[in-house]
Amino acid sequence: MSLDLAYNNADFIPDGASYPDRWIEEARAWREREAAVGRARLNVAYGTGERQKLDLYLPxxxxxxxxVFIHGGYWMRFHRDVWSHFSEGLTAHGWAVAMPSYTLAPEARISEITRETARAVETAAALVRGPIRLTGHSAGGHLVARLACGGGELAQEVRDRIVRVVPISPVSDLRPLCDLTMNGTLQLDADEAEAESPVLHLAPDVPVTVWVGAEERPAFLDQARWLAGAWGVEHRIDAGRHHFDVIDGLREPDSPLVTAILA
Incomplete structure (x- = not known):
């Protein structure tokens, strides 16, 4: 099996191509409803770039x-507007949820995206007092894991407030991506792939749960297992879930996924 095929999700999910349009419509409805009742702060800038903005959903x-939820899309696709409704299960428990966009490849390298999302977390942290929990899906799972394991990306006063990290279906070892066709866009080289791979960093000193769907592609099951093993942390396999519906639990206040994030 080629590596390109191994990391292809949509073609192996029933009606996989329909998910983004569905997410966009559901996100728009949620965003408009929350803005109408004053529980959404939209387009908060955390930098000067066009995509360096975040939305904050309040309880x-x-x-x-x-x-803080960081979206996926292989660092090349999507926008915070696609995911707004996935704040629903967390705000129901009284937590504020920040959702940043970030500059996409090839305009930014993955190392630059890591630094951008650190600035987004710091900006959101200045808006909401109290403990911070990080979660993200796919490439976003990579980014929250990368931020959690250190290296100077996050200001220490913000890092000290982090109490839990839940990477969902994360890409934790970037080295295999160097051989994918998409690397023509990502422009990863061996040094950057190594530096940006959470599995090659020390585990953070806060609780981590690595979450993945049982029906995901073997490559993503491997990536989740590698991270949990490297860090010696909890590894949860969500029965019946594939790469796209593994985040559905974020909409449900009593879901196992929301429970894990707020544990």
Whole structure:
């Protein structure tokens, strides 16, 4: 099996091509509803770039703290507007949820995206007091894991507030990606792939749960297992879930995924 095929998700998910359009419509409805009742702060700049903005979704009362969700798309696709509704299960528990966009490849290298998302977390942290929990899906799972394992990307006062990290279906070892066709866009070289691979960094000193769907491609099952093994952390395999619906639990206040993030 070619590596390109191994990392292809949509073609192996029933009606996989329909998911982005569905997400966009559901996200728009949620965003408009939350903005109408004053629980959405949209287009908060964390830098000067066009995509260096975040949306902040607030609970009805004083926030318990902050969850930052970083979206996936192989660092090449999507926008925060696609995922707004996935804040629903967390705000229901009283947590504020920040969702940043970031500059996409090839305009930014993955190492630059890591630094951008660090600035997004710091900006959101200045808006919401209390503990911080990081989660993200796919490439976003990579980014939250990368931020959690250190290297100077996050200001220490923000790092000290992080209490839990839940990478969902993360790409934790970037070295295999160097041989993929998509690397024509990502422009990874061996040094950057090594430096940006969470599996090659020390584990963070906060609780981590690596989450992955049981029906995901073997490559993503491997990536999740590699990270959990390298860090010696909890590894949860979500029965019946594939790479696209593995995040559905974020919409459900009582889901196992929301419970894991807020544990």
């Amino acid at each position: 009805p009362g004083k926030p318990e703290g902050l969850v």
